[in-house]
Amino acid sequence: MTKKKCIVIGVTGSIAAYKAAEICSLLKKNDCNVHVIMTESALKLITPQTFFTISQNKVTTSLWNVETWEPEHITLAERADALVIAPATANIIGKLAHGIADDALSTFALTMHGKEIYIAPAMNPRMWENPIVQNNLNTLIQYGYKVINPAKGVVACGDFGTGKLANPQDIVSKILNT
Numbered sequence: 001m002t003k004k005k006c007i008v009i010g011v012t013g014s015i016a017a018y019k020a021a022e023i024c025s026l027l028k029k030n031d032c033n034v035h036v037i038m039t040e041s042a043l044k045l046i047t048p049q050t051f052f053t054i055s056q057n058k059v060t061t062s063l064w065n066v067e068t069w070e071p072e073h074i075t076l077a078e079r080a081d082a083l084v085i086a087p088a089t090a091n092i093i094g095k096l097a098h099g100i101a102d103d104a105l106s107t108f109a110l111t112m113h114g115k116e117i118y119i120a121p122a123m124n125p126r127m128w129e130n131p132i133v134q135n136n137l138n139t140l141i142q143y144g145y146k147v148i149n150p151a152k153g154v155v156a157c158g159d160f161g162t163g164k165l166a167n168p169q170d171i172v173s174k175i176l177n178t
């Protein structure tokens with residue numbers, strides 16, 4: 001019997017956070033073991049209950065509410081095959097590019113060193129075009145992160161340009177086929 005892939009989804013405070021539920025569902029349908037880590041901002045946009053029900057696993061929302069003596073970010077990183085941060089805010093991209101680990105998701109991402117990490121950004125086109133964001137993404141690419149580029153279209157605030165989260169099915173195909 002082949003081992004189930006263990007995929008961790010990081011959900012950040014982008015208006016596209018609801019699309020992470022579809023990514024979670026598609027990964028489950030592809031027989032993956034899925035764990036979800038949410039940032040504090042993501043909690044304002046979608047509830048952990050959604051991911052708990054779809055993933056059938058406890059959702060991590062803090063570094064500190066752990067039930068065992070072992071730090072969860074270490075034990076989960078040992079089991080995980082890949083981390084996908086979808087949607088990824090400009091903020092998490094900046095934090096990861098500079099090694100900042102000040103919450104459960106950014107700490108876990110550092111712990112995933114040596115494993116596959118996918119970043120699927122979603123943001124307003126003006127944020128996306130900001131050279132600070134682009135430089136941070138290039139830094140992550142140099143460190144081996146795989147960036148799944150956003151699509152062009154009308155974003156949630158009504159602006160047109162590049163910044164829409166890539167199609168959830170395309171994100172899942174990239175994670176499972178590479």
Ligand SMILES: Cc1cc2nc3c(=O)[nH]c(=O)nc-3n(C[C@H](O)[C@H](O)[C@H](O)COP(=O)(O)O)c2cc1C
Nearest residue numbers: 012013014015016039041042089090091092122123
């Ligand atoms: C309604 C709403 C939608 C937002 N959508 C986005 C977004 O799509 N992309 C982004 O980079 N930031 C977005 N932000 C800003 C982030 O939530 C903010 O930068 C936050 O600090 C990100 O925290 P996190 O990266 O820890 O989740 C949004 C904020 C609000 C209030």
